[in-house]
Amino acid sequence: MRRFSKVSEHRFEFSDIIPMAFDDIKILEKFNGYSKASAYITSLLLKKEDVREVLAEVLEILGRASGSSCSYWFERHVGASESIFMKQSAEWHAEGIDPQFGNSWLQNLADRDSYPRWHKKLSTGRIILGCASNFSDEERAILEAKGIKCILIIPIVIRGNFEGFFGFDNCVSNELWRDIEVNLLCSVVGCLAKAFENEKCQKDKIGIQEQLQYLQKMESVGELASGVFHNLRNILAGIITNSQFVSMKYKDNYDIHNNIDNIINQANSGCDLIDDLLQYSLKGTKKEKSIFNLSEVLQETYQIISGIFDKKIEIKKQWPELLLIEGDRPQLSQVFINIFTNARDSMIDGGLLQIEAGEEGDRIAVIVSDTGYGIEEENLKRIFDPFFTTKDAGKGTGLGLSTVRNILEDHHCEIKIHSKPGLGTSFEIYFPLSKTQELSEERILPQVISGKGHKILIVDDDKTFLGPMEEALRKIGYKTESADSGDSSIEKYIACRPDVVLMDRNMPGMGGLTICKHILSLDPEAKIVIVSGYDEEDPDGVNGKIKSLIKDYIVKPFNIAEISQILAKVMEK
Incomplete structure (x- = not known):
């Protein structure tokens, strides 16, 4: 009550309050505009609408509230050559102010080069505020050319990264924005940054879902490929077995024997390729590392890329004849192919790819450099991350360099990357x-061990393999019987009681393992060797109790000497 009585006792003259009222109304109108913008943007966050669709309206509200002549939004973009630039994405301008949105120069501002001092401040989250007269001569000339007397630029920082900025120009007077106004505008821009971050989170979520779908798809493709490789192994097994039978039959004919050897060697190369592909897809049995000449691997990959890379790319190479290391040769070939291909992709208009290798102390160094468009510093930290790519959709999976890192880590290698935009990588x-300076010995084929009239039952539904295998085993001293189905194999086993059964893992109908169980139930002492196009450790191999009951496992294709060694070993047991 005392407070109200004091107010009633105080006397005001109307002329005393008029100037103050107008000034207060002007300030209140501004703050009302700021509040309206803040509330509007907050509602966007709650509704999770597309921020970009309403930015023009937001800029108008902020521009009018702040008394600006122009308000605008610049967004950070990554170009096709990984160059980073700022692009004006939205603008509002007051009546009588020329629009700048159609200015092509403002659609491709080099991020660091155009305004290096401004970039340094903005990228660390600091604002740019001042009259044109307070800036450097170069900066002032640009501002005055556009009629800007005062400017305020507020950075957009999302997850610690500088992603763009909001700008406000005063083209009418040299009156700067008050501190409280700057704080309010920064608060509103902070709300917008949060809206952009939410939008980015949604995109990241969609991206992760797409990546999971991609992985599931690749897993399905991997399963399909595994089945295809199994069939290819069966085909190669038929080629090798038939070829070896012909070679045994015409062993005194040099021309035939020589041609057959060539066929077998080519088929074995196909087998090695299948093994490498399975290993690369992590579906094969992990290979033991060997001592080999890295110079040969580099030369082989050089010959591949020199034939397929655009002739606008010059390739220079330098390495000694011998560089011994211990590792997995096919995997390291894949490493170099991936790195060389990345270099090619960065030199769209041509350039120089340089490959050098040599000993440096107790290490071997391989240096691959290109004159491509380079990699931005912020991207260097992520290039080994799975699925990270700066390539257009459909032009890269983002798995190449992730695979490179995994392989090199497995080989205890150190990898360094140096890159600058526009200068190359x-x-x-x-x-x-290598601890030893001797090359690993080439695989020596085992010698054929002749049979002693033992009976072998061969169970396989592939007649192109079955017939020649029977003939080949007979040639080396075995008696053979064959069956191409589950029922007939059990009948044959009961009838002839063979010494060893060669059982195809993937029989139609009953299935090879089921047939094994039937035979073992009839004769617990049965000696069974599984024959399959799948690796033993593969999901389609053999595991569980049945693994302890079979005597051995051999992967197709194989030669007669290998199967003769296994049969001899099983007989001894």
Whole structure:
């Protein structure tokens, strides 16, 4: 009550309050505009609408509220050549102010080069505020050319990254925005940054879902490929077995024998390719590392890329004849193919790819450099992340360099990357020197061990393999019987009681393992060797109790000497 009585006792003259009222109304109108913008943007966050669709309206509200002549939004973009630039994405301008949105120069502002001092401040979250007269001569000339007397730029920082900025120009007077106004505008822009972050989270979520779908698809493709490889192994097994039978039959004919050897060698190369593909897809049995000449691997990959890369790309190479390392040769071939291909993709208009290798102390260094468009510093930290790519949709999976890193880590290598936008990229890979300076011996084929009239039952539904295998085993001293189905194989086993059964893992109908169980139930002492196009450790191999009951496992294709060794070993048991 005392407070109200004091107010009633105070006397005002109308002329005393008129100037103050107008000034207060002007300020209140501004703050009302700020509040309206803040509330509007907050509602966007709650509704999770597309922020970009309403930015023009937001800029108008902020521009009018702040008394600006122009308000605008610049967004950070990554170009096709990984160059980073700022692009004006929206604008509002007051009446009488020329629009700048159609200015092509403002659609491709080099991120660092155009305004290096401004970029340094904005990228660390600091604002740009001042009259044109307060800026450097170069900056002032640009501002005055556009009629800007005062400017305020507020950065957009999302997850610690500088992603763009909101700008406000005063083209009418040299009156700067008050501190409280700047704080309110920064608060509103902070709300917008949060809206952009939510939008980015949604996109990331969709991206993760797409990546999971891609992985599931690739898993299905992997399963399909595994089945295809199994069939290819069966085909190659038929080729090798038939070829070996012909070679045994005409062993005194040099021309036939020589041609057959060539066929077998080519078929074995096909087998090696299948093994490499399975290993690369992580579906094969992990290979033991060997000592080999890295120079040969580099030369082989050089010959591949020199034939398929655009002739606008010049390739220079330098390495000694011998660089011994211990590792997995096919995997390291894949490493170099991936790195060389990335270099090619960065030189769309041509350039120089340089490959150098040599000993450096107790290590072997391989340096691959290109004159492509380079990699931005912020992207260097992520290039080995799975699915990270700066390529257009459909032009890259983002798995190439992730695979490179995994393989090199398995080989205890150190990898360094140096890159600058516009100057190119250099990969440095350091391999530990081989502990021994002797190449691993080439695989020596086992000698054929002749049979002693033992009976072998061969169970396989592939007649192109079955017939020649029977003939080949007879040639080396075995008696054979064959069956191409589950029922007939059990009948044959009961009738002839063979010494060993060669059982195809993937029989139609009953299935090879089921047939094995039937035979073992009839004769627990039965000696069974599984024959399959799948690796033993593969999901389609053999596991569980049945694994302990079979005597051995051999992967197709194989040669007669290999199967003769296994049969001899099983007989001894």
